[in-house]
Amino acid sequence: xxxxxxxxVCHCGTNISATVDVEKVAEEAKKKYPGVSYATTYxxxxxxxxxxxxxxxIKEEGLTxxxxxxxxxxxxxxxxxxxxVKTGLNPYQVEVSNIREQCSWVHQDxxxxxxxxxxxxxxxxxxxxxxxxLDAIKVPVTxxxxxxxxxxxxxxxxxxxxxxxxxxxxxxxxxxxGGHMAQLSETFPTLDCSQCILTPRMVEVAQHENIKLYTxxxxxxxxxxxxxxxxxxxxxxxxxxxxxxxxxxxxxxxCPSKKIKSEFDTELGNRTAIYIPFPQAIPSKPVIDKxxxxxxxxxxxxxxxxxxxxxxxxxxxxxxxxxVKAIDYAQEDEIVEVKVGAIVxxxxxxxxxxxxxxxxxxxxxxxxxxGLQFERxxxxxxxxxxxxxxxxxxxxxxxxxxxxxxxxxxxxKGCSYCSKTCCMYTAKHAMLYKHxxxxxxxxxxxxxxxxxxxxxxxxxxxxxxxxxxxxxxGRVSRIYKKGEKLIVLGADTLTGSQVxxxxxxxxxxxxxxxxxxxxxxxRTLSIQYDKDRFFxxxxxxxxxxxxxxxxxxxxxxxxGPKDIxxxxxxxxxxxxxxxxxxxxxxxxxEPVVAKVDRLPPPVFSTCIxxxxxxxxxxxxxxxxxxxxxxxxxxxxxxARVNEGLCQGCGLCAATCRSKSVELAGFSDEQVYAEINSVxxx
Amino acid sequence: MKIGxxxxxxxxxxxxxxxxxxxxxxxxxxxxxxxxxxxDWSCCGASSAHATNHKLSTALSVRNLSLAEQHEYEEILAPxxxxxxxxxISQKDVQDDDVLKREVEDAIEMPCGTNVKVSNxxxxxxxxxxxxxxxxxxxxxKGLKVACYYGCLLVRPPKVLKFDDxxxxxxxxxxxxxxxxEPIDWEFKTNCCGGGFTLSRPDVVxxxxxxxxxxxxxxxxxxxxxxxxxxxxxxxxxxKKIEKEYKRKYDIPIVYISELIGLxxxxxxxxxxxxxxxxxxxxxxxxxx
Numbered sequence: 001x002x003x004x005x006x007x008x009v010c011h012c013g014t015n016i017s018a019t020v021d022v023e024k025v026a027e028e029a030k031k032k033y034p035g036v037s038y039a040t041t042y043x044x045x046x047x048x049x050x051x052x053x054x055x056x057x058i059k060e061e062g063l064t065x066x067x068x069x070x071x072x073x074x075x076x077x078x079x080x081x082x083x084x085v086k087t088g089l090n091p092y093q094v095e096v097s098n099i100r101e102q103c104s105w106v107h108q109d110x111x112x113x114x115x116x117x118x119x120x121x122x123x124x125x126x127x128x129x130x131x132x133x134l135d136a137i138k139v140p141v142t143x144x145x146x147x148x149x150x151x152x153x154x155x156x157x158x159x160x161x162x163x164x165x166x167x168x169x170x171x172x173x174x175x176x177x178g179g180h181m182a183q184l185s186e187t188f189p190t191l192d193c194s195q196c197i198l199t200p201r202m203v204e205v206a207q208h209e210n211i212k213l214y215t216x217x218x219x220x221x222x223x224x225x226x227x228x229x230x231x232x233x234x235x236x237x238x239x240x241x242x243x244x245x246x247x248x249x250x251x252x253x254x255c256p257s258k259k260i261k262s263e264f265d266t267e268l269g270n271r272t273a274i275y276i277p278f279p280q281a282i283p284s285k286p287v288i289d290k291x292x293x294x295x296x297x298x299x300x301x302x303x304x305x306x307x308x309x310x311x312x313x314x315x316x317x318x319x320x321x322x323x324v325k326a327i328d329y330a331q332e333d334e335i336v337e338v339k340v341g342a343i344v345x346x347x348x349x350x351x352x353x354x355x356x357x358x359x360x361x362x363x364x365x366x367x368x369x370x371g372l373q374f375e376r377x378x379x380x381x382x383x384x385x386x387x388x389x390x391x392x393x394x395x396x397x398x399x400x401x402x403x404x405x406x407x408x409x410x411x412x413k414g415c416s417y418c419s420k421t422c423c424m425y426t427a428k429h430a431m432l433y434k435h436x437x438x439x440x441x442x443x444x445x446x447x448x449x450x451x452x453x454x455x456x457x458x459x460x461x462x463x464x465x466x467x468x469x470x471x472x473x474g475r476v477s478r479i480y481k482k483g484e485k486l487i488v489l490g491a492d493t494l495t496g497s498q499v500x501x502x503x504x505x506x507x508x509x510x511x512x513x514x515x516x517x518x519x520x521x522x523r524t525l526s527i528q529y530d531k532d533r534f535f536x537x538x539x540x541x542x543x544x545x546x547x548x549x550x551x552x553x554x555x556x557x558x559x560g561p562k563d564i565x566x567x568x569x570x571x572x573x574x575x576x577x578x579x580x581x582x583x584x585x586x587x588x589x590e591p592v593v594a595k596v597d598r599l600p601p602p603v604f605s606t607c608i609x610x611x612x613x614x615x616x617x618x619x620x621x622x623x624x625x626x627x628x629x630x631x632x633x634x635x636x637x638x639a640r641v642n643e644g645l646c647q648g649c650g651l652c653a654a655t656c657r658s659k660s661v662e663l664a665g666f667s668d669e670q671v672y673a674e675i676n677s678v679x680x681x
Numbered sequence: 682m683k684i685g686x687x688x689x690x691x692x693x694x695x696x697x698x699x700x701x702x703x704x705x706x707x708x709x710x711x712x713x714x715x716x717x718x719x720x721d722w723s724c725c726g727a728s729s730a731h732a733t734n735h736k737l738s739t740a741l742s743v744r745n746l747s748l749a750e751q752h753e754y755e756e757i758l759a760p761x762x763x764x765x766x767x768x769x770i771s772q773k774d775v776q777d778d779d780v781l782k783r784e785v786e787d788a789i790e791m792p793c794g795t796n797v798k799v800s801n802x803x804x805x806x807x808x809x810x811x812x813x814x815x816x817x818x819x820x821x822x823k824g825l826k827v828a829c830y831y832g833c834l835l836v837r838p839p840k841v842l843k844f845d846d847x848x849x850x851x852x853x854x855x856x857x858x859x860x861x862x863e864p865i866d867w868e869f870k871t872n873c874c875g876g877g878f879t880l881s882r883p884d885v886v887x888x889x890x891x892x893x894x895x896x897x898x899x900x901x902x903x904x905x906x907x908x909x910x911x912x913x914x915x916x917x918x919x920x921k922k923i924e925k926e927y928k929r930k931y932d933i934p935i936v937y938i939s940e941l942i943g944l945x946x947x948x949x950x951x952x953x954x955x956x957x958x959x960x961x962x963x964x965x966x967x968x969x970x
Binding site for chain 2: 359362478480481482
């Protein structure tokens with residue numbers, strides 16, 4: 001029996017009907033398309049009455065296939081399929097023909113729009129006539145989540161998921177959690193101290209019974225699929241036994257290497273070779289920096305195991321733990337294998353380094369510093385204990401220049417995007433500076449002031465109006481040194497004049513960039529990233545925390561520049577998604593997956609085993625399968641699709657040279673039927 | 682390989698900066714590479730042409746490239762950076778724009794010379810003659826502190842010229858080091874000298890050149906090395922006026938990098954044109970022993 005297809009054309013208010021004669025599209029479908037037994041239009045198909053119309057007509061007309069001509073299937077395919085399911089129709093018999101994004105929105109001429117819509121609907125009708133019913137794939141769920149990155153995003157996500165009653169494994173590559181937020185002085189727009197609001201959350205992480213924390217660790221590999229990821233974590237050798245160590249501080253007090261630039265203090269302060277990054281670190285237990293430690297350097301030079309070196313064992317000798325000391329020079333990396341159901345990626349960002357802009361000295365002027373360095377200067381826990389003193393000679397700068405958009409909005413040297421946080425943090429810096437250096441003067445060079453956010457505009461105005469920072473609209477073309485001063489040459493585009501400022505210190509509002517290893521992380525997780533190496537969300541508006549790989553979610557600046565409130569909101573969003581996922585015992589997955597054919601012997605499969613499909617698969621879903629004879633000998637090796645991993649992108653089907661791969665719901669037969677139905681004039 | 686020599690209007694025989702051209706030729710006779718003047722070369726279209734008529738200035742430049750290709754030169758040396766920059770940009774313009782390319786070909790009645798490589802003087806020395814300098818050096822100027830001044834045109838626009846670091850170039854510094862003098866680290870390597878405004882806005886030029894001279898003096902320079910006739914004119918010819926205007930004493934010889942190389946190779950100062958400068962170059966000549 002032939003299929004009875006119903007066509008429902010949506011006006012989308014006037015979004016579609018202004019450029020497409022929807023009545024004509026429905027009429028044509030009913031009159032001319034084979035298999036169409038019913039066609040109508042409706043103002044908003046996605047609305048409740050619209051969905052009711054769909055359900056009613058499926059029942060009344062006995063429809064066995066449905067085409068909804070409306071917006072992108074990314075928008076409402078699920079809506080219409082769910083509506084159809086309630087009538088007992090298989091959801092995969094419902095198709096959406098996109099006549100909005102790909103038609104009405106891009107055309108002005110109604111005649112053209114109408115004609116194209118008619119074509120599009122005809123094509124989708126032809127596909128629908130060949131649709132087969134598909135059943136959702138069911139997979140079990142491991143009720144445990146992995147959070148990668150222990151900055152504020154990872155901390156928030158981990159705590160939310162753990163509070164929801166699920167186990168969380170939090171992996172942090174540094175010796176302590178806290179991330180960039182721990183380095184900040186005060187936070188906008190309220191000027192509350194960053195550490196004061198962050199460190200209690202860090203302690204919560206450490207004490208939470210549902211959270212297992214791995215610091216100084218990295219995710220080595222991720223296998224499996226949504227609900228069932230197999231994760232290998234490398235616990236890098238810390239040379240300190242975390243179970244034994246009490247964090248008594250004896251070891252780092254005796255360490256003779258005291259002049260190592262502290263990463264936490266953005267190289268403005270020093271640390272020892274055995275160290276905790278900052279006093280509030282979690283865990284509050286040290287790690288040995290093997291690159292700088294005298295013992296490890298000696299061992300490398302002599303090519304002996306570190307425990308055999310005698311050059312300096314001060315930290316070991318002083319360690320009061322007995323009978324086994326907490327310092328263990330021989331400690332080796334350890335691989336931990338865990339199974340998780342969901343993953344949150346919260347790997348953060350990197351500040352554009354100081355050595356990019358030649359015109360700003362490329363890092364050769366000590367008193368030209370980055371925003372994060374200024375944070376450390378302004379922080380009470382920083383190298384100057386919160387006093388604003390310039391790095392070169394420790395003098396208090398009386399004239400300070402802030403330059404916004406250093407790297408941001410500059411595709412030639414940095415990145416094309418806006419880093420979003422710099423207008424606000426520069427206003428904050430100007431304010432903090434004025435609070436600490438009353439007689440000083442702050443100049444801010446800006447392109448635009450972009451302070452969109454709750455209480456943000458008011459905050460930036462405060463810097464100008466109450467704190468008296470001089471805002472100059474224009475770029476700085478050069479900085480050079482003249483005696484002890486930095487000469488800042490810039491333009492004031494509002495008065496059309498050149499500006500020359502003799503400054504004591506310059507702060508660059510450096511761009512937020514993707515982490516250096518973003519691509520490696522993306523490859524490990526099989527998730528997509530954009531041209532700037534930020535991880536891509538699945539939909540910019542409607543699925544902002546989901547990655548391209550099901551079961552892996554994004555939080556914080558690894559997805560794009562963000563401030564703290566936005567990061568925390570996204571992290572909680574990701575956590576909610578994880579909890580929804582972990583709340584069920586079984587998962588239903590879209591059955592739109594690829595399949596490599598299997599035939600009776602002696603053919604077994606038309607697959608020739610070239611594995612081109614394996615090379616193009618972005619999700620690592622293609623496996624090699626040996627087809628064996630009864631005696632166990634391999635007859636041939638062919639491709640097989642892991643349904644749990646497959647996302648139904650169809651690359652394998654398009655690549656296959658022997659036409660052995662077919663995508664469920666998108667068979668060659670269906671696609672050809674679509675193409676053949678186009679009337680070429 | 683044959684390298685075509687394109688002097689351009691400023692440094693050709695009898696022009697205002699002929700000592701640059703003369704010293705380039707003399708130095709090349711000693712350390713190579715061998716260069717030959719491109720027959721029938723014409724204006725590169727700098728200044729007035731490229732400010733008023735894009736097609737005309739492109740055609741003027743490309744004509745020289747085409748001539749070079751006709752005479753089978755694979756590379757052109759254009760010591761004047763205005764010339765080298767115009768030649769390179771015009772070449773790129775016709776490479777990128779087929780319509781312009783056809784129009785230019787109609788105008789010059791030759792196929793566009795899109796393959797010949799255009800190099801400035803520093804590139805030529807760095808690519809071909811550094812070893813030769815080491816072998817043939819006869820004199821050094823130990824303790825002669827030289828501020829290498831690149832100006833704007835040698836390195837900009839970086840996207841097209843792709844030569845050295847546009848903010849902190851090093852190629853001239855390396856050459857100065859190779860000929861036994863001491864390049865200094867200073868702040869004004871690529872600052873603008875006022876260039877073409879030398880006639881229309883001398884007030885601007887005087888301020889800009891003063892910044893450069895002051896920067897060089899404060900960094901302890903005994904001389905400023907240049908590779909551009911325009912920079913040379915602004916710094917050398919105007920130095921007295923700048924001194925008067927700013928009530929300062931500079932007395933800093935402005936020398937072409939080719940002249941410095943020549944001195945190191947033991948060539949005569951007068952032959953190199955060091956007598957043709959406004960600011961006395963004797964201190965530089967005497968420094969070479």
